[in-house]
Amino acid sequence: MKARVHVSYKTGVLDPQGKAIGLTLKNLGFAGIGEVRQGKLIELELAESDANKARKAVEAMCEKLLANTVIENYAIELDNE
Amino acid sequence: MKARVHVSYKTGVLDPQGKAIGLTLKNLGFAGIGEVRQGKLIELELAESDANKARKAVEAMCEKLLANTVIENYAIELDNE
Amino acid sequence: MKASVIVFPGSNCDRDIQVALANSMGGPVEMVWHGQTEMAQTDLIVLPGGFSYGDYLRCGAMSARSPIMREVVARAQQGVAVLGICNGFQILLEAGLLPGALLLNAGRNFVCRDINIRVENSQTQFTSRYEQGQILRIPVAHHDGQYFADPDTLAELQAGDRIAFRYCGSAGDESANPNGSIDDIAGIFNDRRTVLGLMPHPERAADPLHGGTDGRGLLDSLVSALS
Amino acid sequence: MRNEPNITPAQVAEHGLSEAEYQTILNVLGREPNLTELGIFSVMWSEHCSYKSSKFWLKTLPTEAPWVICGPGENAGVVDIGDGKAAIFKMESHNHPSFIEPYQGAATGVGGILRDVFTMGARPIANMNALRFGAPEDAKTRHLVAGVVAGVGGYGNCVGVPTVGGEVNFDAAYNGNILVNAMTVGLADADKIFYSAAAGIGNPVVYVGSKTGRDGIHGATMASAEFDDATEEKRPTVQVGDPFTEKLLIEACLELMGTDAIVAIQDMGAAGLTCSSVEMADKGGVGLDLDIDKVPQRETGMTPYEVMLSESQERMLMVLRPGSEDAAKAIFDKWQLDFAVVGRVTDTGRFIGRNNGAVVFDIPVRPLVDESPEYERPWVKTSAPAPLAAVTAPMDHMAALQIMLAGPDLSSRRWVWEQYDNSVMADTVRKPGGDAAIVRIHGSNRGLAITTDCTPRYCLADPHQGGAQAVAEVWRNLTAVGARPLAITDCLNFGNPERPETMGQLVGCIQGMGEACIALDFPVVSGNVSLYNETHGQAILPTPAIGGIGVLDDLEKHADLALRRTDDQIILIGETKGHLGQTIYLRQLLQRQDGPPPPVELAVERHNGDFVRGLIAAGTVDTCHDLSDGGLLVAAAEMAMAGDIGLDLNGPDDPGFWFGEDQGRYLLSVPATLVDAILQQAEKRQVPAQIIGRTGGETLTLNTCEPISLSRLRRSHEAWLPDYMNSN
Numbered sequence A, B: 001m002k003a004r005v006h007v008s009y010k011t012g013v014l015d016p017q018g019k020a021i022g023l024t025l026k027n028l029g030f031a032g033i034g035e036v037r038q039g040k041l042i043e044l045e046l047a048e049s050d051a052n053k054a055r056k057a058v059e060a061m062c063e064k065l066l067a068n069t070v071i072e073n074y075a076i077e078l079d080n081e
Numbered sequence C: 001m002k003a004s005v006i007v008f009p010g011s012n013c014d015r016d017i018q019v020a021l022a023n024s025m026g027g028p029v030e031m032v033w034h035g036q037t038e039m040a041q042t043d044l045i046v047l048p049g050g051f052s053y054g055d056y057l058r059c060g061a062m063s064a065r066s067p068i069m070r071e072v073v074a075r076a077q078q079g080v081a082v083l084g085i086c087n088g089f090q091i092l093l094e095a096g097l098l099p100g101a102l103l104l105n106a107g108r109n110f111v112c113r114d115i116n117i118r119v120e121n122s123q124t125q126f127t128s129r130y131e132q133g134q135i136l137r138i139p140v141a142h143h144d145g146q147y148f149a150d151p152d153t154l155a156e157l158q159a160g161d162r163i164a165f166r167y168c169g170s171a172g173d174e175s176a177n178p179n180g181s182i183d184d185i186a187g188i189f190n191d192r193r194t195v196l197g198l199m200p201h202p203e204r205a206a207d208p209l210h211g212g213t214d215g216r217g218l219l220d221s222l223v224s225a226l227s
Numbered sequence D: 001m002r003n004e005p006n007i008t009p010a011q012v013a014e015h016g017l018s019e020a021e022y023q024t025i026l027n028v029l030g031r032e033p034n035l036t037e038l039g040i041f042s043v044m045w046s047e048h049c050s051y052k053s054s055k056f057w058l059k060t061l062p063t064e065a066p067w068v069i070c071g072p073g074e075n076a077g078v079v080d081i082g083d084g085k086a087a088i089f090k091m092e093s094h095n096h097p098s099f100i101e102p103y104q105g106a107a108t109g110v111g112g113i114l115r116d117v118f119t120m121g122a123r124p125i126a127n128m129n130a131l132r133f134g135a136p137e138d139a140k141t142r143h144l145v146a147g148v149v150a151g152v153g154g155y156g157n158c159v160g161v162p163t164v165g166g167e168v169n170f171d172a173a174y175n176g177n178i179l180v181n182a183m184t185v186g187l188a189d190a191d192k193i194f195y196s197a198a199a200g201i202g203n204p205v206v207y208v209g210s211k212t213g214r215d216g217i218h219g220a221t222m223a224s225a226e227f228d229d230a231t232e233e234k235r236p237t238v239q240v241g242d243p244f245t246e247k248l249l250i251e252a253c254l255e256l257m258g259t260d261a262i263v264a265i266q267d268m269g270a271a272g273l274t275c276s277s278v279e280m281a282d283k284g285g286v287g288l289d290l291d292i293d294k295v296p297q298r299e300t301g302m303t304p305y306e307v308m309l310s311e312s313q314e315r316m317l318m319v320l321r322p323g324s325e326d327a328a329k330a331i332f333d334k335w336q337l338d339f340a341v342v343g344r345v346t347d348t349g350r351f352i353g354r355n356n357g358a359v360v361f362d363i364p365v366r367p368l369v370d371e372s373p374e375y376e377r378p379w380v381k382t383s384a385p386a387p388l389a390a391v392t393a394p395m396d397h398m399a400a401l402q403i404m405l406a407g408p409d410l411s412s413r414r415w416v417w418e419q420y421d422n423s424v425m426a427d428t429v430r431k432p433g434g435d436a437a438i439v440r441i442h443g444s445n446r447g448l449a450i451t452t453d454c455t456p457r458y459c460l461a462d463p464h465q466g467g468a469q470a471v472a473e474v475w476r477n478l479t480a481v482g483a484r485p486l487a488i489t490d491c492l493n494f495g496n497p498e499r500p501e502t503m504g505q506l507v508g509c510i511q512g513m514g515e516a517c518i519a520l521d522f523p524v525v526s527g528n529v530s531l532y533n534e535t536h537g538q539a540i541l542p543t544p545a546i547g548g549i550g551v552l553d554d555l556e557k558h559a560d561l562a563l564r565r566t567d568d569q570i571i572l573i574g575e576t577k578g579h580l581g582q583t584i585y586l587r588q589l590l591q592r593q594d595g596p597p598p599p600v601e602l603a604v605e606r607h608n609g610d611f612v613r614g615l616i617a618a619g620t621v622d623t624c625h626d627l628s629d630g631g632l633l634v635a636a637a638e639m640a641m642a643g644d645i646g647l648d649l650n651g652p653d654d655p656g657f658w659f660g661e662d663q664g665r666y667l668l669s670v671p672a673t674l675v676d677a678i679l680q681q682a683e684k685r686q687v688p689a690q691i692i693g694r695t696g697g698e699t700l701t702l703n704t705c706e707p708i709s710l711s712r713l714r715r716s717h718e719a720w721l722p723d724y725m726n727s728n
C-alpha cells in the first residue's frame, strides 16, 4: 500500500520559501496570486495491506519523525482507502 | 480558487532525503517500509475562478519556476474542479 | 570535570568543539557515538554543529531520535549541563529539551559571517565569565537559524530571563539579525538554565588564530562551574 | 558471450566514436564488440577520460620537484609539506552539468573533487571554486549564479569542509557555457598515501558507498560534446548529489584507511565503474573480473550496460587484502553505507564482466588504455595582438576608481562567499577576501595558503602570456600572504579542439604555463581538461584556471591585505611601466579590449616575490597585497576598505601608473620606523621600491582629486553583486 503524508506549516509560522515563490511569480508577471505556502509531500511504500493498521503506523511515523508538531500539521492519504 | 502543485523527483533520480528518511524510520523500528520519496507541495491562492484558465496559468508557473523539469515532475490539483 | 561530545552521522563540528573544550579544560573530551545507548558519567554533554543526517527532512529531526538521545534527555532531566551549538541547538529543539523551532533563514541563503551577540544573562554556568550586556563577536554559519516560538513561549522565555544571547549591532543597540530570528534571539536556556542552545559557534572564536577569542568565555564559564 | 545484434554505424556515432576509432576496437577485440563493450570503449576513449586531444601537450608540463610525492596520473597530486605531512589537491571542471542544472551540477562537481582527494588517504581541509558566468545582462546569468553558488555551498557546507576562496568572472563569451571549476585540498601523513594500482591475484574487489542507479549514463561523453539545441534531450544525465552520504563515505574510508586492509582504492567519477576498474587494473598490470549482479543497485532491471556506465555519485572501488572483508564491512555497516564484494583481481590481463554467471564483456585491459586514440590536432599560433592605441583618461582617477570598484569585474564577492561555510574545522586563519586563503595544518603552528587565479582576457589576446600570467598570479598571491609556493593544479577550459585556432590557444597557454612553472619552481601535480566549451560555435575565452598551494612555516608570520595602522608608509614593490593593454580600466571605462596583455617577466616576478616573502618571513612586513586586476589604485583601495583605514596617495597623473596592470608588483604597508631599512634592502637587491603614500584618516585621497570617504566606497563596492542578484 502507498501512503502520502502532506506536511505543512501551521498558520502563524513564517514560510520564507512560500513568500519568495509568491514574489517571484509576481515578478515573472503572473497576476492574481494570493498566499503561497510550501510544504512537503512524503510518499511511502508500505508492506501493510490493512488500511486501518497502515494509517495507525503512518500516524506514529508522523508523530515520531515526519512532522514537527510545534510548527507543522500533517495529513495522511492512503491508496486504496 | 486554490491550487496544489506536487513536485517530485522523476523516477530514476536519486532522492537523498527520501533515502535518509527511510533509513531513520527503519532505525526507529518501523518495519515493512519500502521506498520513501520526498517531494514538495506548493499551495497557491489564485484570483482566477475559471478552472481551465487557472490550470493553464499554474502549468506555466510550474514550467517557469515551481518545478525544475530537468529532474522533477509536477502534478496540479485544483480546488472545485 | 568530564565532558562528552555526541557524534551524529553528519556532525562536522564535533572535532572543533572537542579541541576548543580540551584547551579550556586542559584535559581530554569524550566522544560518544550516537548509536550508543549508554554514556559514562559526565558533567557536560555537547551536541555539536554540522549537518546531521544531511539536514534532510528537518534540521536535527533524525538525530533527535538517535538511540543516545534517550540518555541525553535523562541526564538533562537530572540537571547535567547540555550545550547545543548550531545543529546541536536544532537537535535540542527537536528533542523537546528547549522550546520553539528553527526555520529557514529569512534571507533563504546559507549565511556564514562574523556577527555580534549581546550577553543577556550572565548569571548562568554558561555565561558567568561574561559581563551582563557584553558584546561578543562570533561567527554564525547556518541555513536554518531563524528562531521561532509562539507568543506564549516567547513571553515565557522573556519573563524567565531565558534568552541567553541576542543578535545586535557593533554598538550593541541596533539590530543586525542575520536570519530573521524572532526578538533577535541567538540562544536560549531551559527553565533551570542547565541546557543552552545557540546558533553562533563559540568554538570558532576560541583561538587567536581564529581572529578572535570571544567564544572562549562560554567554554571557560562551563569549566569553572563544573570543575 | 551473449548473442546480441550487430553494432550499427549509427550506434558507433551515437557513442561519439569515429570510424577509425571503431576500427581500432575491432582490432583490439579481434571481433565485433557487443553494445556493453562499445559503451565501455566509448567512455574510456572519450575526451574526458582519455585526454586524446591534450595528452600530447600536457606531457610538456614540468611535474617534478624534490617536494613532489606524486605528480599527475593519480587521482590527485601529492606534495610533501614538511613535518611528515603531505598536501593532496586537485581542481576539476563540472561545466556542462552546471549549465543544465546549476545547483546539482555544481554540487556534484564539489562532491567529485572531494572524492579524488580523500581516495588518496587525505582528509579534505579546504575547498575552492573558480566560476565564470556570462554577461550580467544575459537573461540566464542571474539564475545560473544563484544555482551554482547555492550548489557549491550546499554540498561543501554539508560535508563540513570549508570553502575558503575562489574567483568569479563575468563575460559574454560564457553566456552559453559557464565554467564551474572546483578544487579540494586535503591533508595526509606523507607515509600513508593510497594509490589506485590493483594488485594481488585473487584479491577481492569491493564496492562501497551509494547504490548504482541510472543516473548520468553518458555523462563523460556529454562533457566532451558541444552544446546544441538538442541539449534539452540530454537532461536526465544530470545527477543529484547526496552530501550526507559523501560525509559518511569520507569518515568510513578514512576509518578503513587507518587499518591495513586497503591494497588500492579509486573513486568512481566520470564513467563510473568502468573507468575506475579499468584504471585500477591497468595501473597494476592485472586483470579484473566483475560480477555485475553483485553491484548494489537502486533500480530494478538495470542492464550491464547501465551498471557499467552509470555515473551515480558517492561510490568507491577498492581492492582489499584477502581476509579483511569482514572488518571492512563492519566499518561500512556502522556508517550505514553499501558494501559488496563485486569481483577479483586476476592474472589474465582482461577486464571481464559477468551477469549471473554469463560473460557480458571481455576486453583486454592494456589496449583499452594504451590503444586509446591520441591526436596531435592541427593548431595555429594565435596572432600577436595589435599594439595598444592611444589612451586618454575619460574622467579623473577617483571617479574611475569608484566605477570600477562598483562594477561586475571588481566588486566584492562577499555575496558569494558568505554562502559558503569558510570556518568549519576551526582551522581557517584567513577567510575569503584576501589574496590567498590560509588554513592551519591541524594541531600545528604551520599553515597552507591556497588560491586560484586566471585572467582569461589576457589568454584570449595572447595565450602564451596569459598562461604564464595565470601561474605567476597564483605564485604572487601565495607570496603576498608570506607562503612559500609549492605546486599547482590546473583546469584547462577551452573550446572545440578540432578547430585549429582553439587548439592554438590550448597549446599557447600550456607553453606559457610550462615556462612559468619552470621559472618559478612551481610544478604541476594534477589537473583536468575540459574541451568543447562552446555553444553554436561561440567558444569561451581560453581559461586555464590554476589552483596553487604554498606553505607557511610559522603562522605568526603571515601577511594580510587589510591596513592595520595609521601613519604607515605605503611602499610599491616592482616596476610600474603603466601597461594599459587588456586592462579592466580599458574594458570597463572605455569598452575597449585592445593591445597586448601585460608581459610577464618571470625572472623579475621571482626576484620581487622572493624579496617580499623574505620581509614577511622575517616578521618585518604584516600587511601586503599583490597588484592584479585594476592595478595599483584598486589594490590600494582594497587595502583601505578591508582595514577601514584611509590612505593618502601621491604619484604621477598618468592613468597607466594608477590603473596599469604591470606584473610582479606588491603594495606593502609598513610603520615609518621600518621604511628606510626596507628601501635599503630593496636597493641592495635591486628590487624597485618606492613610497607612494601613507595611511590614516577616513578617506582615500589621490594627488589633487576630490577625496572619497571609505564608507561610501565600500558601500558601492559591496552593493553591486547583492543588488544584481536581488533585482529581476
Ligand SMILES: Nc1ncnc2c1ncn2[C@@H]1O[C@H](COP(=O)(O)OP(=O)(O)O)[C@@H](O)[C@H]1O
Pocket (backbone or CB within 6 Å): D129, D130, D131, D163, D164, D165, D166, D167, D168, D413, D416, D417, D420, D431, D432, D433, D434, D435, D436, D452, D453, D477, D628, D629
Ligand atoms: N567563488 C568564490 N568563492 C569564494 N571566494 C571567492 C570567490 N570569488 C572570489 N572570492 C574571494 O574574493 C577575494 C577576491 O578575489 P579576486 O579578485 O579573484 O582575488 P585576487 O585578485 O587576489 O586573485 C579572494 O579572497 C577570493 O578568494
Ligand SMILES: [Mg+2]
Pocket (backbone or CB within 6 Å): D434, D435, D436, D477, D626, D627, D628
Ligand atoms: Mg591577489
